[in-house]
Amino acid sequence: MDIKYDAIIVGLGPVGSFMALLLEKQGLKVLAFDKEKDIYQLPRAVSMSDQGLRMHQTLNLEDIYIRNSDAPEGAGFVDANLEFIGDPLMVKGLVTPNGWGPLNMFHQPYTDREMRDKLLNSSCDILVEHELVAFTEESGEVFSTIKDVNTNEIKKVTCTYLIGADGANSKVRELNGIEQEDLNYDRNWIIIDLEVFDDSDLSKIAIQICDPKRIGTYIPTHSPFKRWEFEIFEDDNIEEFSSDANIHKLISPWLQPDQYKILRKAVYQFNSVLANEFQKDNCFLIGDSAHQNPPFMGEGMMTGCRDAMNLSWKIGMKHNYALDRSLLNSYQVERKPHAKFIVENSLGIGLLMEAYAHTPNIEDVPPELVMKGYASFVIPPLDEGIFFKGKSDPSNMSGELFPQPVKYIDEQVAERCDYLLGNNFALVSRSKIKLSDDESSFLTKIGSKIITLDKDMVESNIWMSSMIAEDRIYIIRPDKYVFGSTTEDISLAELIQDLKSRIGFNN
Ligand SMILES: Cc1cc2nc3c(=O)[nH]c(=O)nc-3n(C[C@H](O)[C@H](O)[C@H](O)COP(=O)(O)OP(=O)(O)OC[C@H]3O[C@@H](n4cnc5c(N)ncnc54)[C@H](O)[C@@H]3O)c2cc1C
Structure with missing residues (x-):
């Protein structure tokens, strides 16, 4: 392969895929690849914000998320008896300045599949089962070494811009020697996606469950799917905890086992980290390679999409109008503090849930923590x-x-x-x-x-x-x-x- 690309994107998760299509629209010659063969199968993102839809509108792709999502009526915090703590935030019918409803709960296997199909039908060169193993940068060019994970064949490719959209364990970040700042929220959670046979009696309000026995989350995703998430304690046996029998127990306040099928389950460690640098010369980090947060705000992927929107127009304008580097150098300046807000406020919601669950008198929960509740949904x-x-x-x-x-x-x-x-x-x-x-x-x-x-x-x-x-x-x-x-x-x-x-x- 001796083509020189304008941009190479490492990772075809939701952020890398979005970035590839944005750069294609700017007229760049793009190679995008992933070490995996197919889209990610375990439960992950569910919530797309109004700004998320607006960003996808740039590519006329908002319909992918609209037709695969349902809008919840609101969101709130509940106690162990599932009674609301204060009023839930009701958003039914609300249209924000971005022109869309604020919360849209999608089924990611459907949206990722459609995004992958768009990519495969685009003018971007797409490779799967190819892994980035090394790169060097010299005189404004990036020389990458890519390995076919099946045959171990090595390919050398050159580009002007290398974009790491390769997730939490980013190779691009590692090869660049970029350290991460840890904001110290590391908790294990189980994520459970169910297909519910009749979901008409289930709440259409997303809830953060502040139960002192175990905090959790319920999300009314795209019907007939529903999501529950629960914290796992250090002394829980993860295998037993993830068993179907235990899932039936966890879900029993809402549904009995004959009312649903367990679709997918996964145990994650929720982290809150931020890369110290989002860019080095012509190499950039976007999405989870640059920042990770617990999913309580539903903003991780959204933050990655904002990175992609921000960087793609700067690369596009520099490429198309021969502008100087000052545009590119503004990427980290603009995006890092914004991403930090999301990481801090996402973990803030986790701490608020813990405080509501464990403070004997709700009135004693500090106001600065209460402000981390839905006030933090106002993106600065x-x-x-x-x-x-x-x-x-x-x-x-x-x-x-x-x-x-x-x-x-x-x-x-x-x-x-x-x-x-x-x-x-x-x-x-x-x-x-x-x-x-x-x-x-x-x-x-x-x-x-x-x-x-x-x-x-x-x-x-x-x-x-x-x-x-x-x-x-x-x-x-x-x-x-x-x-x-x-x-x-x-x-x-x-x-x-x-x-x-x-x-x-x-x-
Ligand atoms: C339980 C849970 C719920 C969530 N809910 C939400 C939500 O509701 N809303 C929201 O906005 N966000 C949510 N998030 C966060 C969201 O899922 C992530 O922010 C998002 O997946 C990040 O996308 P990405 O494309 O940056 O990374 P990823 O999705 O991790 O994709 C990275 C890709 O890079 C590939 N890769 C890695 N290394 C290499 C290499 N060396 N060479 C080639 N390819 C490589 C991987 O195979 C992978 O496909 C949630 C996360 C979790 C865990």
């Missing part, structure tokens, strides 16, 4: 990076996600219109945008769109109407974060000049 803006003056700033909305333009009919979503914003930078306003010739030429050269939003689209959308000031012009990045907006103190010329220098546009 990005902080530093490719933003006006390099920093997020609420006064011009830089660092915030721009709401998705949505058409409503009779207060129902009729059409989601992110396509209006396109896949590169976009200038958006309620009124016509006037540009100088130079500005216009620069924006055209980097493939930007200039958009005047339809009055109805702004006024019928509560998020859009409350976030977009009448007389401002917003610059939206390809990943839909706001670069910045004009204000009384910031002119459009200043905004565009700053954008030029931050993305390294020199022609």
